[in-house]
Amino acid sequence: MNTKTSKILTFVTGFIGLVGFYFFVRIVMEGDDAIKEDGALQASILSPFISFSIFLLIATALISIIFSLLNLTKHPEVLKRTLLGVGAMALLLVLAYVFATDEATTDAMGKVILDGEAGSVSKWVSTLINYSFILGSIGLAFFLFDFVKSLVKN
Numbered sequence: 001m002n003t004k005t006s007k008i009l010t011f012v013t014g015f016i017g018l019v020g021f022y023f024f025v026r027i028v029m030e031g032d033d034a035i036k037e038d039g040a041l042q043a044s045i046l047s048p049f050i051s052f053s054i055f056l057l058i059a060t061a062l063i064s065i066i067f068s069l070l071n072l073t074k075h076p077e078v079l080k081r082t083l084l085g086v087g088a089m090a091l092l093l094v095l096a097y098v099f100a101t102d103e104a105t106t107d108a109m110g111k112v113i114l115d116g117e118a119g120s121v122s123k124w125v126s127t128l129i130n131y132s133f134i135l136g137s138i139g140l141a142f143f144l145f146d147f148v149k150s151l152v153k154n
Helices: 003-030 032-037 039-074 076-099 120-153
Strands: none
Touching: 003 032, 003 039, 032 039, 039 076, 076 120
């Protein structure tokens, strides 16, 4: 990274830090109790802070997605590995969907819970639970494999 870009990024980072510090000082000056009790004060102090935070989150997400896509287009071998990874994740999602149930969600007594009726929503909830279990199991298997490999290596 050249010095001009580095200086610009340092300035932007400093500006974001100053804006955050400004909101911090405003919140501390008013106090938690005053903010909790007064709705107008809460709206005047917390709403801009929340809006600023949401803007930073969206900007950060967009910048990271754009630069990731640019990097993928510049390096075809990385793009190929990424597409293979996304395909494997999609295959696991299809597998989780196939094994998911679309029955109604019940509590311990066997009664259908609120908004737990059988149908497509219940099927997708079950799918995502299965998907999380599959990904967690794969992650745990790789972790254990790496752990045993490092024990054997030493």
